[in-house]
Amino acid sequence: xxxxxxxxxxxxxxxxxxxxxxxxxxxxxxxxxxxxxxxxxxxxxxxxxxxxxxxxxxxxxxxxxxxxxxxxxxxxxxxxxxxxxxxxxxxxxxxxxxxxxxxxxxxxxxxxxxxxxxxxxxxxxxxxxxxxxxxxxxxxxxxxxxxxxxxxxxxxxxxxxxxxxxxxxxxxxxxxxxxxxxxxxxxxxxxxxxxxxxxxxxxxxxxxxxxxxxxxxxxxxxxxxxxxxxxxxxxxxxxxxxxxxxxxxxxxxxxxxxxxxxxxxxxxxxxxxxxxxxxxxxxxxxxxxxxxxxxxxx
Numbered sequence: 162x163x164x165x166x167x168x169x170x171x172x173x174x175x176x177x178x179x180x181x182x183x184x185x186x187x188x189x190x191x192x193x194x195x196x197x198x199x200x201x202x203x204x205x206x207x208x209x210x211x212x213x214x215x216x217x218x219x220x221x222x223x224x225x226x227x228x229x230x231x232x233x234x235x236x237x238x239x240x241x242x243x244x245x246x247x248x249x250x251x252x253x254x255x256x257x258x259x260x261x262x263x264x265x266x267x268x269x270x271x272x273x274x275x276x277x278x279x280x281x282x283x284x285x286x287x288x289x290x291x292x293x294x295x296x297x298x299x300x301x302x303x304x305x306x307x308x309x310x311x312x313x314x315x316x317x318x319x320x321x322x323x324x325x326x327x328x329x330x331x332x333x334x335x336x337x338x339x340x341x342x343x344x345x346x347x348x349x350x351x352x353x354x355x356x357x358x359x360x361x362x363x364x365x366x367x368x369x370x371x372x373x374x375x376x377x378x379x380x381x382x383x384x385x386x387x388x389x390x391x392x393x394x395x396x397x398x399x400x401x402x403x404x405x406x407x408x409x410x411x412x413x414x415x416x417x418x419x420x421x422x423x424x425x426x427x428x429x430x431x432x433x434x435x436x437x438x439x440x441x442x443x444x445x446x447x448x449x450x451x452x453x454x455x456x457x458x459x
Contacts, residue, residue: 163415163426164279166459167437168341169201169246169408173453174377174401177201177444186378187397188445193247197372198268199402201246201443203410207239209443213436225420226429240416241429246408247271249337251368253361253375256312258305261361262407263313263375265368266290269333275411279459285336289321289329294364296321300331304358314375316367334360340459341407377401401451412458434458 177191177200190199211227224230228239249272250262269288276284289298297311297318305311311318321327338353363371383395402408414429437456444452 164411164413165430166276166279166281166340167206167243167246167410167412168249168457168459169206169410169443170341170455170457171402171404171406171408171453172440172455173404173450174379175201175406175444175454176399176401176446176451177205178400185398186400188399190376190400190402192372196267197369199248199372199376201408201410203243203245205443206246206410207241207243209441210243210433210436213439213441215435217435218432222432225417225424226432237417237419240414240420240424241433242413242415244410244412246410248402248406249409250405250407251371251375252403252405253313253371255305255359257307258303258359260359260405261305261311261313262356262359262405263361263363263368263371265363265365267365268368269362272409275409279411281459283336285329285332287325287329287332289326289333289362291321291362291364291367294366295319296364297367298326298330298362300334300357300360301327302331302354302357303360305361311361313361313363314371316363316370318363318367330360330362331357333362341457343457375403377403399446401446430458 178188179191191202192199207227211223226241229236249268250264252260253263255261266288273284291297295318298321299306306320309320311320334357338356342349342352379399381397381399383392384390385392412433414426416424437458440453440455442452443454
């Protein structure tokens, strides 16, 4: 297969910005026009991975995979293509269980579609769908409900008691957990249990509300050097995806004809696996600790 899924797990708030906003948030995050879902642009992913340090990947191989730079950029195309990283789970504060990894039926439908595009055949096909905007679906091992009620931010939701819906949610939590936390050690097993326990599917309309209210908005200021007071006009608001957000996207390997005898899809994916094996910084505000993420290429 020449396509694989890449999962990205935010270890600190992730600010993939648009440069300037027109609302009350001066530096908003990038969002899809039609769905309002946050995303990390594929160009940001590609550029960062290209410069990721690794003694195993020399400059010649990097150029063949990512394409040449500067004045030689038109010599040949890249042999790897990176889609935008789409939001899969938005961590939302919960009255019980600290937080919930929240998703929606539409997001799971998109994940299933992209998994099939990558040749994955073992993904669950039953999409758990809440009956109303006031309901949500949890797994059988959930830890975020109290007396069948779930409190996410300002939402008071009723947990769906249908066994088949819980089984579908449990199957999705297990499948995603194996891919985001694939290790065989005790720590990875604990993270998979945490994801299953905090997995929550809300109605698409409820997800739209959370996308507007559950992101992280921080006020930033600049101080005057002499007085240590706020400089006039130097107050602004930044938006970021919260820590523990999980995104996913596709990586496609298509060796250019120029290197078909020395570069194949296996070699491309092996190199990208090496480059994604360590936590990497994405997006803006790197000097204040934003954007540290771990990646998992399937």
